Each structure stands twice: as C-alpha cells, then as structure tokens.
Amino acid sequence: MTAGDAPAGDRTPAVLAGSPLAVRMRPRSLDEVVGQQHLLQPGSPLRRLAADGDLGRAGPASVILWGPPGTGKTTLASVLARSGGRKFAELSAVTAGVKDVRRVVEAARDDRDLYRRQTVLFLDEIHRFTKAQQDALLPGVENRWVVLVAATTENPNFSVVTPLLSRSLLLTLQPLTAADVEGLLRKAVEDPRGLAGEVSVDDEALAHLVRVADGDARRALTALEAAAGTALDDAPAAGDVPGGGVRITLAHAERALDRAAVRYDRAGDQHYDVASALIKSMRGSDVDAALHYLARMVEAGEDPRFIARRIVIAAAEDVGMADPSALQTAVAAMHAVAQIGMPEARIVLAQAVVHNATAPKSNAAYAGINAAIADVRAGLGGSVPAHLRDAHYAGAGKLGHGKGYVYTHDVPAGVAEQQYAPDELVGKDYYVPTDRGFENQLRERLARLRRVLRGR
Numbered sequence: 001m002t003a004g005d006a007p008a009g010d011r012t013p014a015v016l017a018g019s020p021l022a023v024r025m026r027p028r029s030l031d032e033v034v035g036q037q038h039l040l041q042p043g044s045p046l047r048r049l050a051a052d053g054d055l056g057r058a059g060p061a062s063v064i065l066w067g068p069p070g071t072g073k074t075t076l077a078s079v080l081a082r083s084g085g086r087k088f089a090e091l092s093a094v095t096a097g098v099k100d101v102r103r104v105v106e107a108a109r110d111d112r113d114l115y116r117r118q119t120v121l122f123l124d125e126i127h128r129f130t131k132a133q134q135d136a137l138l139p140g141v142e143n144r145w146v147v148l149v150a151a152t153t154e155n156p157n158f159s160v161v162t163p164l165l166s167r168s169l170l171l172t173l174q175p176l177t178a179a180d181v182e183g184l185l186r187k188a189v190e191d192p193r194g195l196a197g198e199v200s201v202d203d204e205a206l207a208h209l210v211r212v213a214d215g216d217a218r219r220a221l222t223a224l225e226a227a228a229g230t231a232l233d234d235a236p237a238a239g240d241v242p243g244g245g246v247r248i249t250l251a252h253a254e255r256a257l258d259r260a261a262v263r264y265d266r267a268g269d270q271h272y273d274v275a276s277a278l279i280k281s282m283r284g285s286d287v288d289a290a291l292h293y294l295a296r297m298v299e300a301g302e303d304p305r306f307i308a309r310r311i312v313i314a315a316a317e318d319v320g321m322a323d324p325s326a327l328q329t330a331v332a333a334m335h336a337v338a339q340i341g342m343p344e345a346r347i348v349l350a351q352a353v354v355h356n357a358t359a360p361k362s363n364a365a366y367a368g369i370n371a372a373i374a375d376v377r378a379g380l381g382g383s384v385p386a387h388l389r390d391a392h393y394a395g396a397g398k399l400g401h402g403k404g405y406v407y408t409h410d411v412p413a414g415v416a417e418q419q420y421a422p423d424e425l426v427g428k429d430y431y432v433p434t435d436r437g438f439e440n441q442l443r444e445r446l447a448r449l450r451r452v453l454r455g456r
Helices: 045-051 073-081 098-115 131-135 138-142 162-166 178-190 203-213 217-238 250-257 269-283 287-299 304-322 325-340 345-358 364-377 438-453
Strands: 062-066 087-092 119-124 146-152 168-172 199-201 246-248
Touching: 045 062, 045 073, 045 168, 062 073, 073 119, 073 146, 087 098, 098 119, 098 131, 098 138, 098 146, 131 162, 138 146, 138 162, 162 168, 178 199, 178 203, 178 217, 199 203, 199 217, 203 217, 203 250, 217 246, 217 250, 269 287, 269 304, 269 345, 287 304, 287 345, 304 325, 304 345, 304 364, 304 438, 325 345
Parallel strands: 062 146, 062 168, 087 119, 119 146, 199 246
Antiparallel strands: none
C-alpha cells in the first residue's frame, strides 16, 4: 500500500500509512544530509564522488565510512547512488558470499567497458566479511571497475584487510548532536515527505525524543512516527480533528516509546542535584539509592565519563584506606568506560558504584591532606632537615646535606628513629585512621611506626 492508498474510514493520515518515516525522510542530496559537515566541505571526497561521473578522469576513490549506528552511512551511500550517472549495486556482508562479490565486480567491469558507466558498490557491515570475501573486492577496487562505499561500526584498522584499507579513503562519521537531531525532527514534522504539518510537537515532547534518540537519526524519526501515531489515536477523545491540528505531547511520546521522560537537565540544577545525591548515597552506604541515581543519570544521557570521574573521587574521599581496592575498581571503571562506551558502560559504572556504597568508609586521607594544606597555607613548616636534602651534587656534602641520614633498608626492621618533618611540625599527626575496614589494621601499624620514628 502506498501513502495514498489508505482505506476509507481510516483516520490515520496518508503520511503515516506508507513507507516508514525514516525512509521517506532519507536525503536526496548531500545538501540535505544532517550533520557530518566535516566530510561534506566543497572539494571533499564525498562531494567529488557525488558529482564526478566522467570516466575520462581519474575518478573518485573508494571510501570506508566508519561510525556509530544512525549517523548516516546508509544515507550517504543512497545519495551517492543517485549522483553522477553511476550504476548502484548493494551487498550486505550478512548475506553475501564471495560469489556475489565476484558477480558484482565482473558486471561492473562489463558496464565500464561496454557502456562507459561506473558502478558504485555499497557494502554494509564490511567488518563481517571474511578475509577471502574482502580479498575478492581487491581487483574491482584496484582497477576502479567499482567505487566501493563500505560501511562499518567497528574500527576498520582491525576489521578490514590492509590491502583494501590502503586502496580506500577512511572517513569517520560522528554521532549527531542534539541540535542536529532536533533540526531533523522539526523538518520531518513539516516536510511533505514526512508528516506534512498534520501534527505539531510540544517542546517537552521534542526534547524527550531528541534525548531518547541519543544521536541516532533513524531512531529519532522512528520515535517521532510512533509518537505521532499515538497522538492521532487520541485525537478524537481530545476533541481534535483527525489529520489536522493534532499535538504530540510529552505524554504521547512517553506512551509511544514505553519510556518515561527523565526530569534531568545536563546543564542545570538536575545535573548537580542528581550527581550530589549519587555521591551522598554512596557515602551513606545506601547501595539501592546510589543505583537509582546512577540509572537516572544514565537514562538522561549524562556523559558516562563525568559519572566515572565522580565515582573515582568518592572512592578516594569517602572510602579511602578503609578499602583501598575501591579506588582500584573506580579507576579501572573510568578507563573501561572510555574504551567501551554506552550502553555497556552502565554495567561497569554499576559495579564501581556498588563497591563504593558497600565498602567501609573513611575520609581520614582526605582530612589529612586538607589539614596539611591548611598548615602550608598558614606558613608552617620551615626548612627541610639537612639530612633529607639532596646530596647528589658537588658541594652538597660541605653544606651538610645528607649527613646522618639513615638508609632504612639497612635497618633490620626496615624503619628507624629519624626526623622527617620540619622542626616546627615534629609530632604533628595529619593522618588519623579510623577503626573501620582495613584502616583498623592500619591504625595499629601506624601507631607502632610513629613510636619507632619518634623514639618513644
């Protein structure tokens, strides 16, 4: 059924009865592509590929498009297919084999020789191709019988064979910004190919759709279409006229997506309030509340690197030496989040939050450095004792540097009576361990160390 074939009595507008909105809104030229402006400058490889159909010239190079889902890899290939008078062929690495690749390459060679027509071959998910399948592309790419436009979500340096990679331009696509997605949705509402102005979208609903899309254009358009359908279903009950003046509210967007909007402003109070609640819940050992606030931040699209940094700080400030492994877990989580990304990074963050929340707590190290800094700022300290000063340069010995220093590895116990602090801070205790967790053992050891050091 086409967009104009809706059955009589169907109150769904024709614009919702045909192809999916994401398909209808697919750009017809590079100028309509949303985002990726770094790849679409005048004279860029993609611009040349779209415009240059003259076989008498050197012709455009093959390209590998690398980026997350929904950033426009298939869209760009579709635009290129309609440009430059070229023939377009498409293969999926999920279903195509070596025979399919050779068939396309041979047909492309014949088209070039017989009809002076170049073929653009779009290969989706090239990272799924085996080495043999990728090698089968080499003659066509090398001789430019085909212009390969390959798409992948995985790093081509690890998933594409070196000969093919060296014969292609690697173009990296970036996730769409919130502004890019919002502009796309607003256009889809008004565009005759989209919803043709038959619905409007409240600002709250639009913000929710943008947030849920998370930089994925296809997901954003699918969500908008679902919300529009929900709004149109409710139109008679709301007194609206089907097909005209229907508003998509936040409630429609939530119900269509089965996902409540998170009241969270990444640049405002909610950003700081929820982050504060997460930290205080971990400090207070309420693991369930801590996981709740983590979930709110994750669902609101908070930068997982920001969350990871807060967890690292909490591990040092609030857990400290009561459980030194909490900081190890937090730092490992921070590095893992940077390498993995969302949505899997939520699992790593959760482990670090649980460790922090359930660990024994001590802020003794935090309090210790604050006390030491306060004394330094107050001008306390004085000169470094002479026996601790650098003695590795000519003339240092004449100044008394290093004289009387006890090298502790030469002492059977590994620690000896010796002054380390400046004169006016001798006997000053900055670090005062608690009796919680590992610090309970550390407190007893520290008392023995201080007795030896101070000759008591």
